[in-house]
Amino acid sequence: MRRLVTALIIVAILAATAFWLSRPKPVAVTVASVGTGTVEATLANTRAGTVEACQRTKLSTIVGGRIEYLGVKEGDKVDKGQLLLKLWNDDQQASSTLAAAQVTLAAKRAEEVCIAATNAEKEASRQAELRARGFVSPSREESARTDAEVRRAACATARADIAQAEARLKSTRVDQGRVALYAPFAGTVAKIVGELGEYSTPSPPGVPTPPAIDLFDASCLYVKAPMDEVDAPKIAVGQPVRITLDALPGKVLTGTVRRVAPYVSAVEKQARTVDIEVDFAKPDEAAGLLVGYSADVEIILATRENVLRIPTAAILEGGKVLLLEDGKLVERSIKAGLANWEHTEISEGLQAGERIVTSLERSGVVAGAKATEEQAAR
Known part of the structure; x- marks a missing residue:
C-alpha cells in the first residue's frame, strides 16, 4: 500500500511538471497608450x-537647314530677345537685298512720275486761263486736262508700286525669321540638339523630333x-x-x-x-x-487637434482593437474618425491611457490569448 501511494505521488508530480512545461507561454506584444494629439486626413x-x-519652351525653327550660328551652350543664361541659333540663309538675304533695291527704284520712279503729274496739272490750269481769254480752243484745254489726269493716275500707280515693293521686302524679312531662334523670355538653356554646321530639322506637332533648344526659367x-x-x-x-x-x-x-x-x-x-x-x-x-x-x-x-488618437496600424479589420488587460488580450470595437497612415481619431470605444496592442502581425496575437508587454531593448 505504501508503495502504491508513493507511485501515485510520483506520477502526479511528473504530470504536474509536464503540464507546467507544456503550458502555453504568454505572447510578447508591443503596446501603445491611447493619447491625444492632431489627426489629419491626407492624400x-x-x-x-x-x-x-x-516657363519652359522647346524651340525649333519653322524650316530645316544647316546651322550657321549657335550663340549659346547648355547651361547658359540668356536674356529675352537674345539670338540663340540661326540657319544658313544667304539666299534669303540676297532676296531681301533685291527687294530693298526694288523699293528704292519704285520710290525714284514714283518721284519722277508725280513731278510730271504736277507739271501737267499746272499746264492744264494755264490752258484753262488762255481758253477763258479766247487764246486757245476748247479742245486744247481738254487735251491738257486729260493729260494731267492721266499723269496723276500714273503717280498713284507708282506709289502703289512702292507699297508692293515694301510688302515684298517685309515678306523676305519674315522668311528670314523662319531660320532664327530668339529667346522668348530670360532663362537657362537646358539642352541643345545639333552642332554648328549640322542640319537642323523642324519639330512639327505630332512628330517625335527633338527640339533644337530647350529653354526654361528657374525663377x-x-x-x-x-x-x-x-x-x-x-x-x-x-x-x-x-x-x-x-x-x-x-x-x-x-x-x-x-x-x-x-x-x-x-x-x-x-x-x-x-x-x-x-x-x-x-x-x-x-x-x-x-x-x-x-x-x-x-x-x-x-x-483636427487635441483629439483622442491611436496608431492606425493597431486597428483590426472591422474596426476593432486588442487591449492588454491583466495579462490577457481583450478585443473591443471602436468608432473611428479622421485617419491617415500614421494616426486614427477615436470618437468612441477607448479612453485616454488605455493600452492597445500594435504588434498585430505576430503569431498568436488573438483575442483571449495570454500576453505580456515586450520590454524595449536598452
Whole structure:
C-alpha cells in the first residue's frame, strides 16, 4: 500500500511538471497608450511628382537647314530677345537685298512720275486761263486736262508700286525669321540638339523630333504630381500641401494646390491618374531646386487637434482593437474618425491611457490569448 501511494505521488508530480512545461507561454506584444494629439486626413501621389519650371519652351525653327550660328551652350543664361541659333540663309538675304533695291527704284520712279503729274496739272490750269481769254480752243484745254489726269493716275500707280515693293521686302524679312531662334523670355538653356554646321530639322506637332533648344526659367517653380483617379473628387484648388524631395531628406516644404487637371491620364494599364500642380507657399525655400527633381506631395484634406488618437496600424479589420488587460488580450470595437497612415481619431470605444496592442502581425496575437508587454531593448 505504501508503495502504491508513493507511485501515485510520483506520477502526479511528473504530470504536474509536464503540464507546467507544456503550458502555453504568454505572447510578447508591443503596446501603445491611447493619447491625444492632431489627426489629419491626407492624400498622397501615386507616383513620384516632378519639379517643373513655370516657363519652359522647346524651340525649333519653322524650316530645316544647316546651322550657321549657335550663340549659346547648355547651361547658359540668356536674356529675352537674345539670338540663340540661326540657319544658313544667304539666299534669303540676297532676296531681301533685291527687294530693298526694288523699293528704292519704285520710290525714284514714283518721284519722277508725280513731278510730271504736277507739271501737267499746272499746264492744264494755264490752258484753262488762255481758253477763258479766247487764246486757245476748247479742245486744247481738254487735251491738257486729260493729260494731267492721266499723269496723276500714273503717280498713284507708282506709289502703289512702292507699297508692293515694301510688302515684298517685309515678306523676305519674315522668311528670314523662319531660320532664327530668339529667346522668348530670360532663362537657362537646358539642352541643345545639333552642332554648328549640322542640319537642323523642324519639330512639327505630332512628330517625335527633338527640339533644337530647350529653354526654361528657374525663377518660378512648381510641382506636378499624379493622383489616383479615385481621390480626384476630394482635391480642390487652394488646399494646403506638404512637399518632400529625395534631394532634401528630412526637409518638408509647404505649398497649395493651384490646378487640378480636368481629365484623367491613362499612362499605364490599370493606372489612371489625375495630374495636379502645386505652388510653393514660400518661393524662397524653393530657390536653388533643380528642374526635374522628383517630389512627393501630401494634400491635407482636414485637420483636427487635441483629439483622442491611436496608431492606425493597431486597428483590426472591422474596426476593432486588442487591449492588454491583466495579462490577457481583450478585443473591443471602436468608432473611428479622421485617419491617415500614421494616426486614427477615436470618437468612441477607448479612453485616454488605455493600452492597445500594435504588434498585430505576430503569431498568436488573438483575442483571449495570454500576453505580456515586450520590454524595449536598452
